[in-house]
Amino acid sequence: MDLALLRTFVTVHRAGSFTRAAALLGLSQPAVTSQIRTLERQLGRPLFLRRARGVTPTTIGDELAHRAAPHLDALVEIAETELDEESGVRTLHLAGPPEFTSLRALPALAPLITQGLALRSSFSADTDETLDGLAAGHHDLAIVTARPRGGLLTATPLCDEEHVLVAAPRWAGRLGPGTLRRNGPVVLEQLPVVEVHESLPLVSRYWAAVFDSRPAAAGAVIAPDLRAVLECTAAGAGLAVLPRYLCEGALERGEVVALLDPPVPPLRTYFLAARAGTLALPHLARAHEWLLRAAADW
Numbered sequence: 659m660d661l662a663l664l665r666t667f668v669t670v671h672r673a674g675s676f677t678r679a680a681a682l683l684g685l686s687q688p689a690v691t692s693q694i695r696t697l698e699r700q701l702g703r704p705l706f707l708r709r710a711r712g713v714t715p716t717t718i719g720d721e722l723a724h725r726a727a728p729h730l731d732a733l734v735e736i737a738e739t740e741l742d743e744e745s746g747v748r749t750l751h752l753a754g755p756p757e758f759t760s761l762r763a764l765p766a767l768a769p770l771i772t773q774g775l776a777l778r779s780s781f782s783a784d785t786d787e788t789l790d791g792l793a794a795g796h797h798d799l800a801i802v803t804a805r806p807r808g809g810l811l812t813a814t815p816l817c818d819e820e821h822v823l824v825a826a827p828r829w830a831g832r833l834g835p836g837t838l839r840r841n842g843p844v845v846l847e848q849l850p851v852v853e854v855h856e857s858l859p860l861v862s863r864y865w866a867a868v869f870d871s872r873p874a875a876a877g878a879v880i881a882p883d884l885r886a887v888l889e890c891t892a893a894g895a896g897l898a899v900l901p902r903y904l905c906e907g908a909l910e911r912g913e914v915v916a917l918l919d920p921p922v923p924p925l926r927t928y929f930l931a932a933r934a935g936t937l938a939l940p941h942l943a944r945a946h947e948w949l950l951r952a953a954a955d956w
Contacts, residue, residue, distance in 0.1 A: 661733075664726050666693040667705065671723040672793030672810055675712035682794040720809075727810060728935035731795065748941035749776040753788045754801030756781035757884040757904060758819075758928065763801055766952035767945060775941060783854070783882070792931055798942050799949075800931045812937070813929040814946075817953040821864055821924040824905055824914040825849060825897040833917065843869045846917070850878030850896030852887050860899040867924040888914070901926075903956065928953075 670679040670690065680687045698705050705719035715723065750770075754763060759779060767777060782788050785802045792800040793811060805813045823846075833845055843865065851861055851873070858873055865873045879895045881887055888905055891898040892913040908914045930949055937943045 660697075661730070663693050663697045663700075665730055666690055667697055667719075668723055668727045668730055669794060670694060670706065670713065671715055671719060671727075673712075673790060674714075678712075678790065682790075682796075724809060724934075727933070731933055731936055748774060749778060750941060750945050751778045751780070751796065751798045752800070752945075753780040753782060753791055753797040755783045755803075757901075759801060761904065762952075762956060763949060766949060770945060770948060773944075775945065789931065792933060795933070798932065798936065799946060802929050802931055803926055805929050806931055810934055811931050812934050813931040814950065816928040816930045816949065817956045818925045818927050820902040821860060821899050821926065822902050822905060822909075823864055823868075823897060823899055823917045824891055824909070825917055826892060826894040827912060827915050828894060829897065830915045830917055843871055843873075846897060847873070847875050849875075851875050852879040852881070852890045852896045852898040853877045854880070854882050854884060854887060856880055861897075863926070864899040864924050867922075868918065868920045899924075 666679065666683060666685075669683055670676060673679040673682060676687050676690050676694070680690045683690065694705065701718070701722075703718045704716050705722065706713040706715055750767070752759065752763065752767070759781060764777065764779060767775070771777070780788075780791070780797060782791075785804045788797070788800045788802050789806050789811065791797050792806075801816065802813070829849055833848075851858060853859070853861055856877055858877055861873050865871055879887075879890050881890060884900060884904055887898050888900055888908060890896075891900070892908055897917065905914060909916065930946060932942065932946065937946055
């Protein structure tokens with residue numbers, strides 16, 4: 659059986675779409691469709707059911723993917739290993755949210771550099787995009803905020819991230835803690851909002867968990883990096899919801915203050931994901947275990 663056909667098949671299976679698979683493979687969509695049809699003719703069985711949005715694997719398609727994908731990944735690993743051995747290092751491609759990956763994951767992995775590991779990182783706050791890249795083989799490990807579905811990717815809980823509602827001290831002094839406890843959402847709507855996206859993902863999650871409601875305000879400042887959100891908040895631009903690890907130093911220095919201290923603070927779980935079977939590779943297993951041990955102190 660043609661390995662190129664199998665590679666295209668596995669990519670479609672992982673991507674869930676001919677169009678997305680074509681982009682990942684650098685092929686045209688008609689070429690991908692033609693290759694899948696050729697493979698289906700060779701096997702005499704349909705591998706995918708065409709849907710309005712993408713494709714769904716048949717039972718035979720799922721079985722073939724589970725049997726073929728690990729071997730194809732191993733072949734890619736052999737090719738990459740030969741390149742790595744020329745320089746005496748093994749390369750780990752890690753993907754994840756820019757702030758968490760920069761401030762937590764990469765520093766935690768730094769000691770492995772002296773053990774012959776090279777690091778390559780890719781940043782994205784979009785979990786679906788990151789998982790697509792992992793499934794397509796662009797990344798070896800991925801830090802994501804949702805557990806992947808299906809059997810081609812595995813995920814282990816890494817750590818929980820506590821979210822804190824913060825603002826500059828002058829805003830907190832103007833509001834007053836008693837007023838906040840009695841009329842939290844109404845009072846807080848007086849403040850501008852600093853967020854990473856127009857949809858206010860962090861503020862909305864906080865409002866739902868603490869107030870059982872939705873925020874009424876729009877974002878006054880939108881910056882797609884939590885470090886920029888922290889700096890704007892400390893400068894007095896408005897309120898923000900930030901991970902405690904990110905704003906802990908600013909809280910200790912008094913640059914921002916926590917507006918509320920809910921009995922059960924909102925949490926977000928990070929998962930460490932990999933393609934099924936790849937943790938049998940020593941350098942990936944070592945990095946995976948290293949991150950899990952480091953996360954125990956996060």
